[in-house]
Amino acid sequence: MSRQIALDTLNLRPTPRLAHTEYLDHDAIVRKTLASAESDRRHKAFFDAWDYDLVWSTSDGPVPWAERGRVTDMGHAEYMEGGRDRRDTVHCPFEDPEQVLEFDAVKEYGLPDFDGLVRYYEDLYQRQQAKLPNQLVPGGYYKSVVSGAIQAFGWDMLLPAAADRPRFAEVLRSFGRLTLHHVEAWARTSIEAFIQHDDFVWTEGPFMAPDFYRAVIIPQYKSFWDVLHRAGKKVLFCSDGRFDMFMADVAAAGADGFIFEPCNPLDEVVARFGRTHCLVGSKVDCRTMTFRSWAEVKREMDATFALAPRCAGLMWAVGNHIPHNIPVEILERYIDYLRANWALTPQACLAAGT
Numbered sequence: 001m002s003r004q005i006a007l008d009t010l011n012l013r014p015t016p017r018l019a020h021t022e023y024l025d026h027d028a029i030v031r032k033t034l035a036s037a038e039s040d041r042r043h044k045a046f047f048d049a050w051d052y053d054l055v056w057s058t059s060d061g062p063v064p065w066a067e068r069g070r071v072t073d074m075g076h077a078e079y080m081e082g083g084r085d086r087r088d089t090v091h092c093p094f095e096d097p098e099q100v101l102e103f104d105a106v107k108e109y110g111l112p113d114f115d116g117l118v119r120y121y122e123d124l125y126q127r128q129q130a131k132l133p134n135q136l137v138p139g140g141y142y143k144s145v146v147s148g149a150i151q152a153f154g155w156d157m158l159l160p161a162a163a164d165r166p167r168f169a170e171v172l173r174s175f176g177r178l179t180l181h182h183v184e185a186w187a188r189t190s191i192e193a194f195i196q197h198d199d200f201v202w203t204e205g206p207f208m209a210p211d212f213y214r215a216v217i218i219p220q221y222k223s224f225w226d227v228l229h230r231a232g233k234k235v236l237f238c239s240d241g242r243f244d245m246f247m248a249d250v251a252a253a254g255a256d257g258f259i260f261e262p263c264n265p266l267d268e269v270v271a272r273f274g275r276t277h278c279l280v281g282s283k284v285d286c287r288t289m290t291f292r293s294w295a296e297v298k299r300e301m302d303a304t305f306a307l308a309p310r311c312a313g314l315m316w317a318v319g320n321h322i323p324h325n326i327p328v329e330i331l332e333r334y335i336d337y338l339r340a341n342w343a344l345t346p347q348a349c350l351a352a353g354t
Helices: 002-010 027-034 044-049 097-101 105-109 114-131 145-162 165-187 210-230 244-253 266-273 286-291 294-310 328-341 348-352
Strands: 139-141 193-197 234-238 257-259 278-281 314-316
Touching (some): 145 210, 165 193, 210 234, 266 294, 286 294, 286 328, 294 328
Parallel strands (some): 278 314
């Protein structure tokens, strides 16, 4: 039933309860929920226990970019339990912005054999969906236009290069050509939904001129999504940061829904897109869960519940992830309260006109 709830939500059909997903990196709640030493946050039993309807999933293909060409290592701050994801290595193979402006992603990384890529993605999808039969597993691509540039250049080289707008536009279009090749392969598979990930803004909004986004970046999304729609796939666009100022443009390019963080004003997003698009998120902020009281977490949850009847397709999530330092007792109260209320404000209210 959970998988069907996700599909119905993506298609803006009534559901018996709100759809649900999370982006969780909290080994302690997994261990406690499963009552074992198992700490795999992608464990089927945990997804079932926490009533996931969709599992966030993307793949950029079988061979990492670092094995195909130049990439920048910006290191990694501590995020996961025990700091096992911390990485202090920092290396950039680009010496100046001019090298960035001469870069072509297709020449650098190459285009994988198309038929082989289709087979790889179909096999990946079938294995993941078989492992998680109760959840909808989408296809997806992570290192899209801007995220691809971040992966290749790092911020220290990307930002000064972006000042040369005409030449930087051509660099980004090369990442678009690389992305399109993978999107076309995904479109040939039997997936039903696709996540297009591209962290194209910062927490407070765009870091380049808004007209550059509308002229150079978002039209590339349309080329991707035209392919996916012709193949009958639903498209969810995902970005960190605040991008509500571009949601109308992204919607016009063909996105069927948005995956977003709570820095985007949910009231306004619901008012503009609640009846026409799948919305994956909530007002619940992981920082509130980590550093504030349960009463304040509950307040954010209640504010989201109040908006739910105005949505044709709301999928509940803590949009800026669930890190390991949230107290376990807060997470237990969170999931219990979500379950106690998610059927009280069903999307069926909108379909019934109530």
